[in-house]
Amino acid sequence: MHYVSQILPSLISGTGMTLSIFFWTIIIAIPLGILVGLGMTTNFKPLTWLINIYVWLMRGTPLLLQLIFVFYGLPIIGVVFQRYDAALFAFILNYTAYFAEIFRGGLQAIPEGQYESARVLRLTNWQTLRKIVIPQVVKIVLPSIGNEVINLVKDSSLVYVIGLGDLLRAGNVAMARDVTLIPMLLVGVIYLLLTAVCTLVLKRMEKHYSYWR
Amino acid sequence: MLELKGITKKFGGKTILDNIDLTVEDGKILTIVGPSGAGKTTLLRCISGLASVDAGQFLLDGKAFDPATNRDNAAVIGVVFQDYQLFPNLTVRQNVTLAPTMVLKQAKQDANEEADRLLTQLNLRDKADLFPYELSGGQKQRVAIVRALAMHPKLLCYDEPTSALDPDLRREVQQIIVKLRDEGITQIVVTHDIPFAEAIADQMLRVEPKD
Incomplete structure (x- = not known):
């Protein structure tokens, strides 16, 4: 017990980094994902082509590799990020791609008839999107978004590769120093707590949208 | 009064609607009947502006208008879709x-x-x-x-209103359409249900598939 209270402060400060990466990525990547997802459903070929290449790159290479490229690679062409900014940039870029694919799927699940019936009621495109399409898409994509959100909690541990001190790294340091697995056990418990909170919030949101089918 | 003059619609070289002339008087019911694939629904989609036409003209109360771009309050056309398309989130x-x-x-x-x-x-x-x-x-x-x-709406269009209804409900929608006519609403009803069409129609248009 004494040992736990000794290492807990460093684990909690690591958790701060993990949460910071998590929240900023969610806050920025979800709206961006909606925009990019909308872009994928347009008929403007150069745009969809460009987006498809972007999504292919982001989903086709490991996030770990992307982190390394952003932090160590981009300076070669004169783009220099601080460690934390580099991590956030890479995470947002990567997660926007996944979110965009999810939103594209959700948008395409809305029947053409919904747009037509809005059109004969003379709603504008924006009104149709806001009042009819987006509420339906949100309900459809919520379970998939939930998956990505949970993944993000755990993926945030990859920031160690560019020298940021997150939860997993804090545990790793203590393990190497004290030659015991206890720090890692605690790290596991903290991750479980974080994902449990996410799961609860997501369940709440799904329930909130269950008043219609 | 809605007039169609020489309305023609093609899909990939195939003519679906060939030079259709049509007049619907105010407060009357026009039924459009014919077998599947004859272009009934296509005609309705052209009238309601969901599909563009390749040739021809629409006149509403003697004035030309284009249903596909029309967003003017003065010339509203309402549509009741075959599968209703209510908004499920509202x-x-x-x-x-x-x-x-x-x-x-x-x-x-x-x-x-x-x-x-x-x-x-x-x-x-x-x-x-x-x-x-x-x-x-x-x-x-x-x-x-x-x-x-x-x-x-100046005009209310129905696409196959009886296709998903049992006989009782069919009578009910028939009563509604007739009642709306008595209130002065002009209606166009596309259907393959000939007895239903005959029961409500002031005017009937038969469309045949083109070869």
Whole structure:
């Protein structure tokens, strides 16, 4: 017990980094994902082509590799990020791609008839999107978004590769120093707590949208 | 009065509608009948502006208009779709008031009052706060009719209104259409159900598939 209270402060400060990466990525990547997802459903070929290449790159290479490229690679062409900014940039870029694919799927699940019936009621495109399409898409994509959100909690541990001190790294340091697995056990418990909170919030949101089918 | 002059529609070189001339008098019911693939629905989609035409002209009260680009209050065409296409995320009342408040800029209270009046008229008053998934097929159809009526259309179009209804409901929608005519609403009904068409029609148009 004494040992736990000794290492807990460093684990909690690591958790701060993990949460910071998590929240900023969610806050920025979800709206961006909606925009990019909308872009994928347009008929403007150069745009969809460009987006498809972007999504292919982001989903086709490991996030770990992307982190390394952003932090160590981009300076070669004169783009220099601080460690934390580099991590956030890479995470947002990567997660926007996944979110965009999810939103594209959700948008395409809305029947053409919904747009037509809005059109004969003379709603504008924006009104149709806001009042009819987006509420339906949100309900459809919520379970998939939930998956990505949970993944993000755990993926945030990859920031160690560019020298940021997150939860997993804090545990790793203590393990190497004290030659015991206890720090890692605690790290596991903290991750479980974080994902449990996410799961609860997501369940709440799904329930909130269950008043219609 | 709606007039169609030489309306022609092609899909990939195949002529679906060939030079159709048609006049619908105010307050009358026109039924469009014919076998599947004859272009009934296509004609309705052209009239309601969901499909463009390749040639021909539309006149509403003697003035030319293009349904595909028409967003003018003066010339509204309402549509009741075959599968109704109610908005599942909105209650019955919200389905009805959405366009009147957002497009016609009616005050929320006025729109609600009118919605409730129309819903009462079509026996739906107690359904106003339900969501579409809680309604039967016939109820959904009546909501779709109310939703279209709330926009004060000059013309109301129906695509296969009886296709999903049992005989009792078929009689019911027949009564509704006739009642709306008596209130002076011009209606176009596309159907493959000839007895139904004959029962309601003031005027009938037969379309045949083109070879």
